[in-house]
Amino acid sequence: MTLERNRTSILRFFRDVIGAGNLDLLDELAVADYEDHVALPGQGRGREGLKLRVAKIRAAFQPRHELHDVIVDADRVAVHWTLSGVHSAEFLGLTPTRKQVEFDGVDIYTMRDGRMAAHWNVVDMWAFYRQVGGPTHI
Amino acid sequence: MSETENKQLLRRYYEEVLTQGRLDVLETIARADYVEHNPFPGHGQGLEGLRQRVNTLRTGLKQQFTLEHLIAEGDKVAVLWTTRGTQVGEFLGLPPTGKSYTIQGVDIHQLRDGRMAEHWDVVDMYGFLIQLGVVPAPSGAPA
Numbered sequence: 001m002t003l004e005r006n007r008t009s010i011l012r013f014f015r016d017v018i019g020a021g022n023l024d025l026l027d028e029l030a031v032a033d034y035e036d037h038v039a040l041p042g043q044g045r046g047r048e049g050l051k052l053r054v055a056k057i058r059a060a061f062q063p064r065h066e067l068h069d070v071i072v073d074a075d076r077v078a079v080h081w082t083l084s085g086v087h088s089a090e091f092l093g094l095t096p097t098r099k100q101v102e103f104d105g106v107d108i109y110t111m112r113d114g115r116m117a118a119h120w121n122v123v124d125m126w127a128f129y130r131q132v133g134g135p136t137h138i
Numbered sequence: 139m140s141e142t143e144n145k146q147l148l149r150r151y152y153e154e155v156l157t158q159g160r161l162d163v164l165e166t167i168a169r170a171d172y173v174e175h176n177p178f179p180g181h182g183q184g185l186e187g188l189r190q191r192v193n194t195l196r197t198g199l200k201q202q203f204t205l206e207h208l209i210a211e212g213d214k215v216a217v218l219w220t221t222r223g224t225q226v227g228e229f230l231g232l233p234p235t236g237k238s239y240t241i242q243g244v245d246i247h248q249l250r251d252g253r254m255a256e257h258w259d260v261v262d263m264y265g266f267l268i269q270l271g272v273v274p275a276p277s278g279a280p281a
Contacts, residue, residue: 003211068246068258069214069216069246071209071210071211071214071215071216071246072209072211073141073208073209073210073211076207076209077209078207078209078216078218078244078246080216080244080246080258080260092276093276094276104260105260106216106218106244106246106260108207108209108216108218108244120206120207120218120242122218122242122243122244122260122261122262123260123262124260124261124262124263124264125262125264125265126262126263126264126267129264129276
């Protein structure tokens with residue numbers, strides 16, 4: 001069933017790609033022309049851009065995502081999570097602080113043939129900036 | 139209630155309550171024991187807490203919502219919205235700035251028996267505060 005296929009793809013993305021760093025799995029889980037509406041600076045286009053994004057987030061936070069909700073509606077999925085980690089590499093202009101961080105976000109994906117096709121999100125960056133002690137710009 | 143009906147009920151919340159200020163509608167669309175998981179400081183729970191929240195939002199901010207995504211499964215509905223607004227009054231301790239902003243947020247609503255029962259949210263407060271001029275935009279970060 002499409003709903004379950006979509007849910008499984010998203011759960012594998014969080015567990016195996018973001019969690020375990022298996023970037024190659026994205027060839028299976030995301031379409032080549034993946035469209036990110038909230039791309040990080042320098043992310044680049046498509047699935048290759050998504051690989052760069054995941055690598056950057058993993059390096060920046062060594063993240064652990066606790067998933068509160070995975071809501072699947074036809075070809076769209078919403079995921080509400082709390083990220084816990086350590087701010088270990090540059091992220092959005094902030095030099096690593098080595099501080100423990102914890103903040104919430106919701107990702108929204110549209111799916112095509114069981115694969116991630118487009119992405120939007122809202123992340124509580126205000127919590128992140130407060131936890132790392134405010135502006136320590138490069 | 140079907141997922142379509144749940145989405146319809148939430149459209150009423152954004153249009154009739156948040157946009158038009160019809161607080162009486164809350165009695166029809168929300169439960170008396172409504173639970174807010176991200177309450178504003180000092181706010182209570184239940185229907186009264188929800189009225190308080192809507193009042194705080196509408197007194198401080200004049201805003202227009204665009205519902206970009208409504209995603210429903212069972213009794214849960216996620217709503218990603220864009221709001222274009224102006225801070226016209228005191229809001230969460232901030233004196234009125236008169237400044238305008240465009241931000242996004244996601245509400246997660248849990249319904250029960252066809253009414254709003256619980257709520258969580260993630261809102262781009264950082265973008266909001268930057269656009270109000272309350273905090274500086276960091277170099278390298280998108281405002």
